[in-house]
Every structure is written in structure tokens, then in C-alpha cells.
Amino acid sequence: DGGITQSPKYLFRKEGQNVTLSCEQNLNHDAMYWYRQDPGQGLRLIYYSQIVNDFQKGDIAEGYSVSREKKESFPLTVTSAQKNPTAFYLCASSIAGGSGELFFGEGSRLTVL
């Protein structure tokens, strides 16, 4: 079955540590996205990539970094510079361009201790 896999589902981090969230898709989609969701809130765009080896900052990119070395993979690193990293992180993909339907993973919940 095609889809998007995010791991880990739950992650705990001490302050000052970097953590990397994995996102893999086998839908052959060109575009991939990372969103952050805080409790009771909507989604805010962190980074997006429309093609391999290229990515753009979203609305809240500070304290995050990404890479897009393979079409299938778009990992997100939450760095120690991110002041309030506790949140639910969602990865998504789309065929191209981002104006069409997004397919989401099941999310990764990061808690900073």
C-alpha cells in the first residue's frame, strides 16, 4: 500500500538536544511538506520541497532544518535553537506544486523534557 510513514510516533528530548524526525513516502510524489500543530490549533508550514535537492522555508522555519537528498525522503531536524519544540509534527506530500490534495502521515509527537 502506498503512503507516508513518519517515525518515531512519540519522541522525548532533553533541552539542548537536536532530534531528527523521519518522513518517507512511496507515492512517487514530487512535493513534500512539514507542518507543526500545537494543541487545539491549525497547521503551520515549517519547510517544503517541490523537487529533490531543493527546499524552501515556510512560515515558521526558525530552529528547524531539512534535507531532500532522495525523492522518497524528507527528514526534519528540530535543533536546539527552536525555543518551543514541543508539538505534533505532520509530514505531507503531493503530486506536484502543492495546490492539489495533500497526503499526510500519522504524525510525530515531540515532547521536550
Next chain:
Amino acid sequence: SQQGEEDPQALSIQEGENATMNCSYKTSINNLQWYRQNSGRGLVHLILIRSNEREKHSGRLRVTLDTSKKSSSLLITASRAADTASYFCATDEKAAGNKLTFGGGTRVLVKP
């Protein structure tokens, strides 16, 4: 920045009743989409309506779009307990490039 704003923020209804939620946005769009999210899960796409369309149906869902008022509505008819979820609108702004902007969502509780 948040483009879409849903109203109401929360909605509680009895099974069998209809649920209506609204989304307002600020700038010109190419299309508007509605998504559903069960608690602690990823979002699932429900329906996409283009800026030149006024109404669209999918099963028990009916979506309208009024570009003159910059608003959309999602109607769920004959609701079921399984419809309990949060519903989000997302807009593809013409000026924002190829990315969607999500609203804050409407939390719907359908009581059996």
C-alpha cells in the same frame, strides 16, 4: 500567517443531525480544500473546490464556495458518531506560491 478561519471553533450535535461549519479567508485563491483529522492522527483530504466552482458534493458532504464573500461552508448531513473529528479548511492563495495555508479548525462532536 493564517489565511482561513473556521467558525464555529467547536460544534456538538446529536447523531442524525446536520453539521455546518464555515471558513473565511482573506486573499484570492486558486482552490479551497477541506480536511478531517481524528484525534492524534494525520489529516485526511475530504474535498477540493476550485475558485470557479460554487458547490461540490461527495457522499454526505456538501461544500460551497462564495468568492465574492471569501467564504466556504462544509455541510455534513445525517451525522454519525464516527464523524467526530476536527475539520480544517486550507486555501491555495494565488500570491503564496505552491503551498496551502490551514485554518484553526472546527472540532465536531457527534453524540450517539
